[in-house]
Amino acid sequence: RADENLHVQRDGHWSECYIPAFVRRYPYALAADGERFQVVLDEAWPGFNTEEGDPLFDSEGSESESLKRTLAFLEEYQGHVRTTQAFMGELNRLDLLESRQLQRAVSAGEEAQVLTGLWMINEDKLKALPADQAQALLKNGALGWIYAHLLSLVNLDRLNARLGQRIEAEKSAA
Template identity: 40%
Template sequence: MKTLLIYDDLVSLNREAHRELKLKPAADKFGFARETNSVLIAASELPQAALDFPCVFVSTETGVGLAAILGLQAHENLFVQPDGAWRQGAYLPAFIRRYPFVLAESEGDSNFTVCLDRAYAGLNTQDGQALFEADGRETPWLEEIKQFLVAFRQEMVASRDLGQRLADLDLLEDRVIEYELMGERQTLRGFKTVNEAKLRSLPAEALEGLSAQGLLGLIYAHLLSLNQVQRLAVKLDERRSQAAAERESAAAVH
């Protein structure tokens, strides 16, 4: 069963058990995310993510988080191509970039453990980037991975702080977005967005505070990103049309 959306078999990284382990890109490079239609993102990712995805606020176990919507249908990611490549030119969220690694926190313990997904097809003992040196020391590459994981976790904490700040200001509301798919009206729901009217009506001091902290720009990046919903619908239309054409072509051959 998948955990954290994309992980199948998480285990703690161990210098003895995994000393010979190497990692290379799998043939189906981003296939692990093919059925993931949304991922959590850090607020620092918003300026880039908003250019490709609707970025919305969602309730999580630890508070209010940010999520990028990658697909309009369950179990469908419109940015993973049939060959496993990520859609060319589109932003790649850090949530996906960190795979097959992730930091795990023990309950009641502030320490974190690096884990990896043993199910990842790129793991082997012959080719790719080594995780450990022959003497068991971590390779510089693994050290960079750990730094990235720690930085991403810190940025995610900052994202939750943003969500909580907006909630405290009573700016978040449940939202339903309508879009057109194959000529029919559809709705997207189950998330929160900033109420722009309430934002504009905030006292000057509160607005200045948001601006001084660099949050006002992030808020408007979030609001502008909502226009990407219809663009996702266009991508889904294209994918369905291509699949239908391929089926017709296959039927004609037979």
């Protein structure tokens, strides 16, 4: 089911305890400006107004404490983006990623539900890495992230179950 996020309820609310930083940063974002980034914001966001809430700037035109916290969060977020990009570049360089799909078992006569666009670490390729490359992954911390990813794959079963629940709810509502 294209363009569907099973962690977002039909009413648009996030259904999990943890909200990803990519979502939390809204209505702000960073836009690349050469080597630097500029803060951009969604001026249409209803939270921006002149009647209530925290101002972006104080009476002297300096950044408010609220804006300073937001800027610190965005800077930290961008640092994590760079780290993730470097990590993914290393996985690609070592040819450890492979495209996978998840198929949901369906009843007779129903169209199969397939989740595509999943990228996973190929454990066989990981185990076949030369010792010096595996050692480098261990020393730079990437090996821990790799195993965290592999351990997280059990959550695909939960995601598959969530898709089944949503499909059943849609059938009941129809």
